[in-house]
Amino acid sequence: MNVVIRADSSNIIGTGHVMRCLALAKELEEANTNINFICRESQGNLSKWIKKNGFGVFGIPVSNDERMNLVFEQDFDSCETISIIKKMEKTIDWLIVDHYDIDIGWERILRPYAKNIMVIDDLANRVHDCAVILDQNLFFNMSERYDALVSNDCVRLLGPQYALLRKEFRSSRLRHPRRLASRSGQIMISFGGSDPGNDTLKVLEAVEGLALQNVAIKVVIGGANPNKAEIMKKCAEMDYVKYYFQVDDMSELMEESDLFIGGGGSTVWERCCIGLPGIVIPIAYNQVNPMKELAKAGIIHLYEGEKSVRGYMDEIEFAMSNLTYLNDLAIKGMKIYDGAGTIRVSKCMRRICREYSSTLS
Incomplete structure (x- = not known):
């Protein structure tokens, strides 16, 4: 599989989005998956750490004025992401998005550039256009939190059993x-x-x-x-x-x-x-x-x-x-929690890829 991960880290938003995506990337890597990250070049970003872990990183430029970087522009970001994906010159099986400022608008623009989109979220406060929604948090109503936010055929990976930790x-x-x-x-x-x-x-x-x-x-x-x-x-x-x-x-x-x-x-x-x-x-x-x-x-x-x-x-x-x-x-x-979240998510991604391929044959 070819996987692209869109996640950011900085002094302001922290490193959690990138770190949990790295945990999933490590699991996927064991099954011969090609993985690249797309990240904003914000102050305090983890691009060097991602590279140290063996993955490619493509940067999205930011302003020298940190105050300007507090504003996230989906149109600019989607254009930059598409440009990077085109340069890869390969079919993207999964585009994984772990970002609180991205919603259905960005996802619909990117949909033609990936077979499947998976969204990793914690907030349940935005509408999404994705094949899979992953929320690792424990809530009494977690089975209902995304009823109005994703389509009926979206696969919902909800709860601590899907928490993304390193092996x-x-x-x-x-x-x-x-x-x-x-x-x-x-x-x-x-x-x-x-x-x-x-x-x-x-x-x-x-x-x-x-x-x-x-x-x-x-x-x-x-x-x-x-x-x-x-x-x-x-x-x-x-x-x-x-x-x-x-x-x-x-x-x-x-x-x-x-x-x-x-x-x-x-x-x-x-x-x-x-x-x-x-x-x-x-x-x-x-x-x-x-x-x-x-x-x-x-x-x-x-x-x-x-x-x-x-x-x-x-x-x-x-x-x-x-x-x-x-x-x-x-x-x-x-x-x-038993620590097997990345295994469960990886299996789900591969199953959906197989189903996608079978519909084309």
């Missing part, structure tokens, strides 16, 4: 079954690829203020984080803290941890897969409602208070003194 998490789950925690001394802090509110630093200051005994902290920073230098300096001042930047062994770091503190992006599913309980602090509007649903289901501990050092101190103190509660979160998380 390493699935392997970790099988290799090292989670044991119930008897302590909470190994803490991981990670707020995704960008952390625009610098909550990583606030949590570090909260841990420092608690003067915890017998703890070891792992701080994981993403490539689009604009506060890297400040966070690195703070970590160096705390002798029980280790600093990690843009890691590719996240599952191993999680295996060694007892408690996670961080944002509500795809990392939530990584933790569920491995069985690592966590305090989740939404750092983007698209994380709020999905995290509320997970909290209702008893899968995460959701912090909705003021994003302050004092507030974080109280939550950390509560979590570390309630191991039974943390273990319960871990068990429920592992039950809801």
Whole structure:
């Protein structure tokens, strides 16, 4: 198959869209699939990381004025995307779109240039023209969320069983079954690829203020984080803290941890897969409602208070003194997600491709 992925990353929107598409790309790659990404050249983009993972990247130019880049023009973007696809000079079996600013208007313009379109979404707030809609979030009404947004024949891949994680998490789950925690001394802090509110630093200051005994902290920073230098300096001042930047062994770091503190992006599913309980602090509007649903289901501990050092101190103190509660979160998380989402999505894509070919023969 030939697959094109249209997804962006930046200091402003973070890296989640690209990272989950990379996870799917890695799964598809194992079955002899040719994959290329099309991405805006925004500040803090992950194009180098995509190339490091072995995939082609075609850039869409942006303005030197970052304020201008906050406005997404579908007409311009669709024209640029079509131009890039034409230069590939190959039939595109799948165009995968993971972008909150793209809807049916863009998709209808691109439809002649790909056999199938798959949309990855979390918001359910736009109409789409696609063969497949994928939404990995847990909602009580998830089977109905897209009734008015996609056609009746659109395949709906809805729920955590379709969460897109790298194979390493699935392997970790099988290799090292989670044991119930008897302590909470190994803490991981990670707020995704960008952390625009610098909550990583606030949590570090909260841990420092608690003067915890017998703890070891792992701080994981993403490539689009604009506060890297400040966070690195703070970590160096705390002798029980280790600093990690843009890691590719996240599952191993999680295996060694007892408690996670961080944002509500795809990392939530990584933790569920491995069985690592966590305090989740939404750092983007698209994380709020999905995290509320997970909290209702008893899968995460959701912090909705003021994003302050004092507030974080109280939550950390509560979590570390309630191991039974943390273990319960871990068990429920592992039950809801097994790490095989990319396998399920890949199989669906291949089945639809076969059906498409059979209708032509």
